[in-house]
Amino acid sequence: MEQEWKQKLDQFRELNKKIKSYNEAVALMAWDLRTGAPRKGAAARAEALGMLSTEAFKLGTSKEMGELLASLNRPEVLEQLSDIDRRTVLDVQEDYDRSIKIPADKFQSYMVLTAHSETLWEDAKENSDFAGFEPNLTEIVAKTQEFIDYWGPRATRYDTLLHMYEPDLTSEKLDEVFGRLKARLVPLVEAIQASPNKPDTEFLNQLFDKGQQEKFGLFLLKEMGYDFEAGRLDESVHPFMIGLNTGDIRVTTNFIQDDVTSSIFSCLHEGGHALYEQNLNPELEGTPLATGTSMGIHESQSRFWENMVGRSRGFWEHYFKDLQQHFPQQFDNVTPEQFYRAVNKVENSLIRIEADELTYNLHIIIRYEIEKMLFNDNLSVKELPRIWNEKYEQYLGIVPPNDGVGVLQDVHWSGGSFGYFPSYSLGNMYAAQFANTIRKEIPNFDELIAKGEFTPIREWLTEKIYRYGKSRKPAELIKDITGEDLNPDYLADYLESKYKAIYGL
Amino acid sequence: MEQEWKQKLDQFRELNKKIKSYNEAVALMAWDLRTGAPRKGAAARAEALGMLSTEAFKLGTSKEMGELLASLNRPEVLEQLSDIDRRTVLDVQEDYDRSIKIPADKFQSYMVLTAHSETLWEDAKENSDFAGFEPNLTEIVAKTQEFIDYWGPRATRYDTLLHMYEPDLTSEKLDEVFGRLKARLVPLVEAIQASPNKPDTEFLNQLFDKGQQEKFGLFLLKEMGYDFEAGRLDESVHPFMIGLNTGDIRVTTNFIQDDVTSSIFSCLHEGGHALYEQNLNPELEGTPLATGTSMGIHESQSRFWENMVGRSRGFWEHYFKDLQQHFPQQFDNVTPEQFYRAVNKVENSLIRIEADELTYNLHIIIRYEIEKMLFNDNLSVKELPRIWNEKYEQYLGIVPPNDGVGVLQDVHWSGGSFGYFPSYSLGNMYAAQFANTIRKEIPNFDELIAKGEFTPIREWLTEKIYRYGKSRKPAELIKDITGEDLNPDYLADYLESKYKAIYGL
Incomplete structure (x- = not known):
């Protein structure tokens, strides 16, 4: 037997x-x-x-x-x-x-x-x-x-799709969580819009050589600990991370000549995804557990590296000189603090992947609401551009001049990935909740970032999250690590504290 | 029924x-x-x-x-x-x-x-x-x-391997064909070595920017009619062509800083392979016939474009100015004729893929003899470096200083491709025999090359060879196109005529 x-x-x-x-x-x-x-x-x-x-x-x-x-x-x-x-x-x-x-x-x-x-x-x-x-x-x-x-169908037809990306997540729970988030973020965005103390971003309006952007992207990936013996960086229309096997975790980015920040932050973002999969327990190779446990947890890692690390003051205190070296003269009259403020400018804009971390959540809520309409209310595909543009006007006060920068901007739907978008905001919330715990367990967290010393941080994440791959469920992880369930207040606290300082509120 | x-x-x-x-x-x-x-x-x-x-x-x-x-x-x-x-x-x-x-x-x-x-x-x-x-x-x-x-086993154990790359080819036939070839080429090589009228290659001893080499390689591939909508050029240790489907026929090359001719001729070589597969009858897609009919015929196309076209006087009369533009100053005091002579210098050298088209056949005969020993006479693998070096001394009068430029230089054996090497010389012979027929059917063949007008040539090859893919056997093709079986004299005639002129014999 x-x-x-x-x-x-x-x-x-x-x-x-x-x-x-x-x-x-x-x-x-x-x-x-x-x-x-x-x-x-x-x-x-x-x-x-x-x-x-x-x-x-x-x-x-x-x-x-x-x-x-x-x-x-x-x-x-x-x-x-x-x-x-x-x-x-x-x-x-x-x-x-x-x-x-x-x-x-x-x-x-x-x-x-x-x-x-x-x-x-x-x-x-x-x-x-x-x-x-x-x-x-x-x-x-x-x-x-x-x-x-x-x-x-689960609770609703759309819930069946949500469950595939975030096990057991319901639209009821999402409605509640997004509701609490909106209640704190909307006044914050309004206060920011009313503030006279806006970051200057004029110096970003230059052309930046694509070859140099590539070099700087490669440099940042190396700094964060991305292993190029187990991956590579390529260019694609829409940046992504893809794991072929545990020794081959690839990232892509998109070099845009008149927007140097796009490739910088997509390298940090996809690099965050990649660190998760490059640091799996190697014993998971060949099993279906050799991947992230959910899209939300995966996104928490990309958002953590992109925003909590990459859009922090300490990060640019350390790396601004490297940026200057990659683009001689182009940042001559700019200070690290000015650059930090510029990459954290809050602006109601059209493109999700280029949005600031505050309004980003509104881009997600728009997509979430449209997807619910598509699957729960039989919204016709033909209506999508109209609905899209209406919601952008309603939530962000702007209307896309064409569908290329509107309803066609994201790859997801072309691959049938409906129910995926909420993962991005879940990622923001998980990331903030993890960061709150890290700060307790690694008290010099901010100091480490300001020195470009990421090893202790990467080891903490590996120990707590990465190595498990899909062998721990998202709810299990968040509870074990932070001692409580998903709580959107950590993200709201983090955003309020950061942006009140930047905008002098 | x-x-x-x-x-x-x-x-x-x-x-x-x-x-x-x-x-x-x-x-x-x-x-x-x-x-x-x-x-x-x-x-x-x-x-x-x-x-x-x-x-x-x-x-x-x-x-x-x-x-x-x-x-x-x-x-x-x-x-x-x-x-x-x-x-x-x-x-x-x-x-x-x-x-x-x-x-x-x-x-x-x-x-x-x-x-x-x-x-x-x-x-x-x-x-x-x-x-x-x-x-x-x-x-x-x-x-x-x-x-x-x-x-x-067929006639010999090694014949079983030969048959896989060139249907029905025997070592008996190869012994005869290589014998006839040697009988005419050896005296020619000797006369060349004795000639005082040697091409000057000094101006090739420079460093050439790899990025410019890539641009020139891409340019040449476009000129010969390689379709970049149905393929791409990448870099690899050993250049190769690979067909993924009839709309995706890729080539690679290797950019060597101190040898600009290496990437030039490997682009033409792999481009020749690629033209074959890019011009298959699209109806063959999805069938096993959507490929070259044999390795020998495939090589005839790479060698045709690399040597008959790419190492001709007319080709460099036309393209030398483009080469000069890609490498400003580096060829200032060089004439097209000097460049033509330089890339046709006959020299007993170590590396097969960099050998001239005359001694190239000796490189192949060495490998052919070693492979026969491996499979028919149980030569031990341990003995390979010794045998290799001995044969290089015997046939070419030089001994490799290390195995990296000796027995380890080629990828083939690592992939188990024993019996493949003879295809290269078969390719030379087929190419010369086809070229003899083209010259009758397209009388202004040399003039077209000297104008960089390859369309009529590519169309002739498509009509006679490419479109059939594997649906015609090699023996069938050579007979239908040239009216006779494989005949090594065409290659010998071509080489004699070309090199007697270059070396003033």
């Missing part, structure tokens, strides 16, 4: 490794499509990508997987398994239960559709041509609705 | 497309490993690559494939099939018959081994450390010997 489950465990591990190989191929194909694959190969590539995703999906829902789970997912076996094996069984079971409901042919046509769509979206964004992208997006939404039917 | 084979044909096409998707993933993983994948991910990558290759292999030897072939590969069905379908059935049958003899687990461990080995080889080459690579190479040779046993 004992012999039997041990053999099953070996087979289970092998099957997971096999699925992992497919996922690595799919991830590489996706990375390649976004970083420079030739356009004429995109159609055949999309077919190949869809086929391999489907094979991985078939393995994950195979009779063999079902039987292995039935053998291993029993109390008398689970209690004998190592922590990693037990968590793997439970994780795979969850995925199996969800995936088994989707017919393989539906899954394949969905994968092919979304693989094609990303290229179409790129073109549409470039040409501000929503009409050219609309039929595809309509099909993606329709197929997602179909999937919700297969999975079964 | 008719209905039945039509259904089988659809299934057969689908299965081939599926195999093609795996092959695309495997090719992308290989490209990525060679162009910049981080080292710490290489081990997991090798596992994934081995697994996916094995899956493709299993599909190609599956019961389903066997049954489909049994249904379709019958005279009464074949005669009703389109030319492409019929050729596909026959091609897949050949591959099936060969592959079915190898047990899947043997194939998988071989794929994992060779995937690991390439990284090991790179290190060994860099450090001139043959001992560090020897155990792996020994294992690769042993496994290849085992495969020869499974396939069954």
Whole structure:
């Protein structure tokens, strides 16, 4: 009897490794499509990508997987398994239960559709041509609705999607959390707008050589401890981090000549994601646990490095001289303090990925509300540009001059990632809550940043978060580390304290 | 009945497309490993690559494939099939018959081994450390010997390997062809060595900016008609061309600061390979015929563009001014004629890929003889550096100072590609034989080159060779196009005529 489950465990591990190989191929194909694959190969590539995703999906829902789970997912076996094996069984079971409901042919046509769509979206964004992208997006939404039917709606149809990115998160909870956040941030934004004490950003209106931007991005990634022996930096339309295996965690950025801060902060952002995956327990390799535990926790790490570290006063006290060296003369008459203030200017703007960390949450709330309308209220895709523009006017007081900088600005929907956007604000909230604890446990936290000494901070994060990968649930992590559940007040406290100082309120 | 084979044909096409998707993933993983994948991910990558290759292999030897072939590969069905379908059935049958003899687990461990080995080889080459690579190479040779046993030896054990790269080629035929070639080339090389009229290459001994080399390489690829919408240029230790799908045919080169000609001619070389695959009949996409028909024919195209075109007087009469523009001042006192003579200097040298087109064949004959010894005479891998150095002394009068520029210089053996090297000289011979026919059919051939007008030449090659892909056998092509079988005299004629003029013999 004992012999039997041990053999099953070996087979289970092998099957997971096999699925992992497919996922690595799919991830590489996706990375390649976004970083420079030739356009004429995109159609055949999309077919190949869809086929391999489907094979991985078939393995994950195979009779063999079902039987292995039935053998291993029993109390008398689970209690004998190592922590990693037990968590793997439970994780795979969850995925199996969800995936088994989707017919393989539906899954394949969905994968092919979304693989094609990303290229179409790129073109549409470039040409501000929503009409050219609309039929595809309509099909993606329709197929997602179909999937919700297969999975079964949770509290609302949209909650089914939320759950995929942030386990057990509900729109009821999000409504509450976003509500508390808004109640404290809206007056803050208003006070800021009324303040005469605005940061000067004039000196950012220059052209910055792309090659030098790349060098500075590489430098910052090295400084934060990104391991280039286990990753690489490339350029793509939309910056992203992608893990191929635990020794190959890649980041991309986008060098914009007239906006040097864009690549700086996207390098810090994607670098934060990458530090999470580069510091996983290596024993997780080949298991589905070798990744972040949720999109929200993942985002907490990118936002932590981008904002709590990278937009802090200490960081620029230390690194401003390096920035000056990379762009000689261009910052001659600027002080570190001026630069710190400039990169923390609060402004109601159009583009989410370039928004300040305060109004950023409004960009997310807009998307959250629109996604709820799409899936709970059957909003037609055709209506998206109109609704988008209305909400930007309502929340931020500005209307996008075209859809390229409006509804088409983000890659997410072209890949079917509905329910993902709230993760960004969750990330902000988690990050602030973690930072509050770090400050207690590493009292010289700010001093370390001001010296560019990130090792103790990275080690703390590795010890508490990174090494576990997906083997601890988000709620478990936040409770274990901070002693309480998700609490939006930490983010509000952090933002109030920081921005009242900057704006002299 | 008719209905039945039509259904089988659809299934057969689908299965081939599926195999093609795996092959695309495997090719992308290989490209990525060679162009910049981080080292710490290489081990997991090798596992994934081995697994996916094995899956493709299993599909190609599956019961389903066997049954489909049994249904379709019958005279009464074949005669009703389109030319492409019929050729596909026959091609897949050949591959099936060969592959079915190898047990899947043997194939998988071989794929994992060779995937690991390439990284090991790179290190060994860099450090001139043959001992560090020897155990792996020994294992690769042993496994290849085992495969020869499974396939069954042809006329000799080595002939079994030759046949894989050049169908039906035998070592008996090669001995004869290489013999005839040697008989004419050796006296020519001797006369050249005795000539006082040597090209001046002093002006090549400069440092050339790598960024400018890249720009010039990109320029030349564009000029020859390489389609960057269906490919890209990257850097790798060993230049190569790889086809992912018919719309994605990539090339790489290696920028060497003190040797500008290396990247120039490897761009033309790999560009020649790429033109072949970029100009396939698009209807071949998804079939195993969407590739070159043999390594020899493939090499004929790379050698044609590199040597017949790129090392011609007319080419540099036209492009020397562009070279000068890319490297201002560096060629100020040089004439096109001097440059033409310099890039055609005959010299007994160490590195195959940098050898002139005359002695190049000696580099190949050395490898050919060593490979025969490895597989027919059980030469021990341990002996390779000694034998290598002896043969270089015997044939070229020089001894490599270390194994990095000796026996470790080529990537081929690390990937198990034994029997591949002769393709390079076959390529030279085919290229010269094709060029002889082109000159009759396009009388202003040399004039077109001197104007940089390659379209008529590329169209001729597409019409006669490229579009067919693997749907015509090499022997069929050479006979149909030139009216006779492979004849080494065309290469000897071409080389004699060209080099007698250069060296004033």
